[in-house]
Amino acid sequence: MATDAPSTLRVQLVEQPRLQKLKEMFLSKFGTAPEFYVRAPGRVNLIGEHIDYCGYAVLPMAIEQDILIAVKPVKSQVVQLANTDSSYLDFSTNVNNIQINKTKPQWHNYFLCGLKGIQEHFGLNNPTGMNCLLDGTIPPSSGLSSSSALVCCAGLVTLKANGKTLSKVELAEICTKSERYIGTEGGGMDQSISFLAEEGTAKLIEFSPLRATDVKLPSGAAFVIAHSCVEMNKAATSHYNIRVMECRLATKLLAKSKGLDWKEMSRLHDVQTGLGVSLAEMLTVVEAVLHPEPYSGEEISKCLGISLEELRSQVLSQNTQDVSTFKLYQRAKHVYSEAARVLEFKKICNEAPADAIQLLGELMNQSHISCREMYECSCPELDRLVDICLQFGATGSRLTGAGWGGCTVSMVPTDKLNTFMKNVKKAYYQTNVQRLALENNSLFATKPGSGALVFVEA
Numbered sequence: 001m002a003t004d005a006p007s008t009l010r011v012q013l014v015e016q017p018r019l020q021k022l023k024e025m026f027l028s029k030f031g032t033a034p035e036f037y038v039r040a041p042g043r044v045n046l047i048g049e050h051i052d053y054c055g056y057a058v059l060p061m062a063i064e065q066d067i068l069i070a071v072k073p074v075k076s077q078v079v080q081l082a083n084t085d086s087s088y089l090d091f092s093t094n095v096n097n098i099q100i101n102k103t104k105p106q107w108h109n110y111f112l113c114g115l116k117g118i119q120e121h122f123g124l125n126n127p128t129g130m131n132c133l134l135d136g137t138i139p140p141s142s143g144l145s146s147s148s149a150l151v152c153c154a155g156l157v158t159l160k161a162n163g164k165t166l167s168k169v170e171l172a173e174i175c176t177k178s179e180r181y182i183g184t185e186g187g188g189m190d191q192s193i194s195f196l197a198e199e200g201t202a203k204l205i206e207f208s209p210l211r212a213t214d215v216k217l218p219s220g221a222a223f224v225i226a227h228s229c230v231e232m233n234k235a236a237t238s239h240y241n242i243r244v245m246e247c248r249l250a251t252k253l254l255a256k257s258k259g260l261d262w263k264e265m266s267r268l269h270d271v272q273t274g275l276g277v278s279l280a281e282m283l284t285v286v287e288a289v290l291h292p293e294p295y296s297g298e299e300i301s302k303c304l305g306i307s308l309e310e311l312r313s314q315v316l317s318q319n320t321q322d323v324s325t326f327k328l329y330q331r332a333k334h335v336y337s338e339a340a341r342v343l344e345f346k347k348i349c350n351e352a353p354a355d356a357i358q359l360l361g362e363l364m365n366q367s368h369i370s371c372r373e374m375y376e377c378s379c380p381e382l383d384r385l386v387d388i389c390l391q392f393g394a395t396g397s398r399l400t401g402a403g404w405g406g407c408t409v410s411m412v413p414t415d416k417l418n419t420f421m422k423n424v425k426k427a428y429y430q431t432n433v434q435r436l437a438l439e440n441n442s443l444f445a446t447k448p449g450s451g452a453l454v455f456v457e458a
Helices: 017-030 107-122 146-161 168-182 189-196 238-257 268-275 279-289 297-304 308-315 328-351 356-373 380-391 414-429 433-441
Strands: 008-011 036-047 059-074 078-083 091-094 129-136 202-206 211-215 221-227 396-400 407-413 443-446 453-457
Touching (some): 017 059, 017 129, 036 189, 036 221, 036 328, 036 356, 036 396, 036 407, 059 146, 059 189, 059 328, 078 107, 107 129, 107 146, 129 146, 146 189, 168 189, 202 328, 221 380, 238 268, 238 279, 238 297, 238 328, 268 328, 279 328, 297 308, 356 407, 380 407, 407 414, 414 433, 414 443
Parallel strands (some): 008 453, 078 129
Antiparallel strands (some): 036 059, 036 453, 059 202, 202 211, 221 407, 221 443
């Protein structure tokens, strides 16, 4: 249940080779054994891209790849962080003086986001120090949510080390807020699925209030993740935050044109609720109110009846002050149409018609076209990979995660899976030396996995 705390499992380490290995590395690093372990999974979003921060439901599932942290609370007020991958440098800091550097999204800063979120939630004046060793299996900057999984894992680590408890929903909400310390204006999907996931089912995640509903995926299809081998770091790029702002500006212009209180509205979902109309009707409103040509800051100010200075100080975020043009029509059209595709996807899964795999595939294809044309968050490599996946038997294929690199997710009938994998490897990975080197971790079928957990040695 979402209102429960994350589970704690007692495990025999001899049956858990990865935990056993992590314990041995922890012993050699810190000289003592860990007291407990925490895992938080990555996720793949099946449909519903860039709409969580607009207030709309999304449809992700957790994957097997995860962040795993071994932890020993200590008497000193120092947090020492180490990583099993030596390319990530050790880091230590005083728990009472957490500084998060937004300009450098280094791995330890994501840990500090989770730590700070829990500290602030409970007003911990004297938080415990910790020795932590991290092992991650989610490819970084792949759109599979490695950064949010690390924030969630760190939040649960801090909670447990300080002897506190929270429900999965509360943890997800705190970790969503705390990831903003590093400058990512996310909507909450990644943190929610990391805590609320259950093995064997995808989830429809809805917001305000946060809730998760099981979505049973068709048994005759596999979901295959393929990495484009183009890395995209969400916090280090302005693309993502500009899209968030374009949706906010579209919200305000739509609200103003319809006589709603635009100053109080920040998400496209607010306008739909305010007008009490369907998603299809919202698309008609977008056509009537917004123009396809980009808007300048001056034009937006004029539409809202405020000065450019007021727009900059009251509406634009720090990292969008210098943006000269905004595409509002395209972003709003993507969000309202994508929100409708999510609901249709869930409906098809529930009703399970004979041609479900075909129908769901078509929705995924429409989603990718909208991401490419309307939201402009694809890239040539992702488009090429989608084409290859469709060519070799996927019924649907789309970018997943923020885009601009990262991964695609494809729906493949199970009887075509082996030949599909072979052909995609040949056509995309084996034609390029750089991709060939990354091939082994870049293409895999995945099943819905479980959410964040605490392990203790039995």
